[in-house]
Amino acid sequence: MARLFLVAVVGVLVCIAIGFIVAHGTFSRFDLLAIAFYAALATFAWHPTIAALMVMFIGSVGVVFTGSGGDLLELAIALSLVAATCVPWVIIAHGLLLAALTTYIAVSGSTLATGGVFGILGIAIIAFLAGLAFRLVAAREAILVAERARVVKDLEAIAREEQERIADELHDGIAHDLTLILFHARALPKQTDDTEREVSLTTIEESAEQALDSIQSLLSLMRDTQTEAPAARxxxxxxxxxxxxxxxxxxxxxxxxxxxxxxxxxxxxxxxxxxxxxxxxxxxxxxxxxxxxxxxxxxxxxxxxxxxxxxxxxxxxxxxxxxxxxxxxxxxxxxxxxxxxxxxxxxxxxxxxxxxxxxxxxxxxxxxxxx
Incomplete structure (x- = not known):
């Protein structure tokens, strides 16, 4: 969303610059630097460090070779993007370059009015604080997203663990008992000895009772997670x-x-x-x-x-x-x-x-x- 907003703002600035060019009927070096500067601003959406270096270079060219105080103003405003997206050394380099160019313009006395240095300083501070605030908000949002992903992952792990526990209960208890029931039920028609038939019937009865107890215990565990499930026999x-x-x-x-x-x-x-x-x-x-x-x-x-x-x-x-x-x-x-x-x-x-x-x-x- 922030990337789209930045591109939209740069698009508006480019349209305004083109409007001035059309209105004046000429295309000067100031217009070329302005369009290049706006293109550099758009680059912040993908490569902040490269964009910052481009902004510093274009701004330096504009100040040194054209003596334009407008380039200083644009550099000061661009500090917000630098503070929001770049690493500390790039922020420091941008601030030092802005200070050096402002001093250069102030000493040469070409375009800055009285008190212009303080105006540039104030705009730079405001831009820096705005960029820093955006950076903090983005960092907080990233932390919240990461925390939400961690919680979702933990909940999925808990769900998988619960599924494994239920599956183990089904396998270790109920499946074993049903296997015994099936085995002895199949053997009953073939048994002629009363003692063997009695053993099979007793095993079927005990295994069925055990399977029923296991099912009731498992259902209690699934329906009410706040209380302990009944102890199995x-x-x-x-x-x-x-x-x-x-x-x-x-x-x-x-x-x-x-x-x-x-x-x-x-x-x-x-x-x-x-x-x-x-x-x-x-x-x-x-x-x-x-x-x-x-x-x-x-x-x-x-x-x-x-x-x-x-x-x-x-x-x-x-x-x-x-x-x-x-x-x-x-x-x-x-x-x-x-x-x-x-x-x-x-x-x-x-x-x-x-x-x-x-x-x-x-x-x-x-x-x-x-x-």
């Missing part, structure tokens, strides 16, 4: 220890996959957050086995407590008559778990082997946790 998999791994191994055994389980009896030397994350990784791995490799001959879950950390290893073997890979390469759950584990300098890798599929997660232990 404690999961039987909380805590990476013998009980959690045994429960997951029992789940695989109930699903018809013979599973070996190994976990230390002592408390793991990692933080509760890392322990919970390892639990979620174990749940994700077991869910993937049930979902993608329900006919696996064997599986194993191992928690290994090392000197420098804790390692989780989950394996399954592929059926001998299955040509395709037993488990997909991993989806959102494992990728998100890898990102979260990396924040604690942990590692998570998974992939296919000649026998089947393996997952390894490592959480380093700190000296404080080991002490």
């Amino acid at each position: 404690p999961s039987r998999y909380d805590g990476v220890a013998r009980e959690a791994i045994s429960s997951l191994g029992g789940l695989l055994n109930d699903a018809g996959i013979p599973t070996r389980v190994s976990a230390p009896n002592t408390q793991l030397a990692i933080s509760s957050v890392s322990e919970r994350l390892l639990t979620e990784i174990a749940i994700e791995a077991v869910t993937n086995i049930i979902k993608h490799a329900p006919n696996s001959p064997t599986a194993s879950l191992d928690i290994i407590d090392k000197v420098d950390g804790v390692e989780l290893v989950v394996k399954n073997t592929a059926p001998s008559n299955l040509a395709a890979r037993p488990i997909s390469s991993g989806g959102r759950g494992l990728s998100r778990a890898r990102q979260r584990l990396a924040r604690d300098n942990g590692e998570l890798e998974w992939g296919h082997t000649d026998e089947g599929w393996v997952l390894r997660a490592i959480v380093p232990a700190t000296p404080e946790q080991r002490s």
Whole structure:
């Protein structure tokens, strides 16, 4: 907007100069300098430093070679543009040049009337203050625009974080429970043993209740952000220890996959957050086995407590008559778990082997946790 305003003002000045030329019927050197000066003023809209140098040069030529006091007045007025757009050294150079040319005209006594020096000084001060005020307003506007952009960026980040949290809740809770429901519901028609049918029905009922609780908790969180969401029902998999791994191994055994389980009896030397994350990784791995490799001959879950950390290893073997890979390469759950584990300098890798599929997660232990 300021650029368009400046160009419009310069356009008006050029039209006025052309009007005077037409009225007088002559084109003098004063008219040439005036048009060149106006063109230099227009250049402030794109290249302020170059424009200032052009204005100083043209003004100097006009004062020295024509002795025109009007050029001094134009230089004084142009100080407003210089102060508003140029770097400090250009402003100082313009002011010093204006002072030198004013002194030169005053000493030669050619065109300045009595008190003309003070008039030029007053106009220069007013022009400088006007330019400085415009510069401050423009700087404040730039700060406000930058602040608004930062706020918008922060709000977008908060929205993305909330979306990720909801997606994690859907994946870690509801998707796992629905996978169990689907698996056992498909197995029911094929089961002839009453005990196996009872296990499947119990699992379907418990998983459905857990999924319903998770949905209600998620809806409460989405509808009312001012209050805390209801605490979810404690999961039987909380805590990476013998009980959690045994429960997951029992789940695989109930699903018809013979599973070996190994976990230390002592408390793991990692933080509760890392322990919970390892639990979620174990749940994700077991869910993937049930979902993608329900006919696996064997599986194993191992928690290994090392000197420098804790390692989780989950394996399954592929059926001998299955040509395709037993488990997909991993989806959102494992990728998100890898990102979260990396924040604690942990590692998570998974992939296919000649026998089947393996997952390894490592959480380093700190000296404080080991002490």
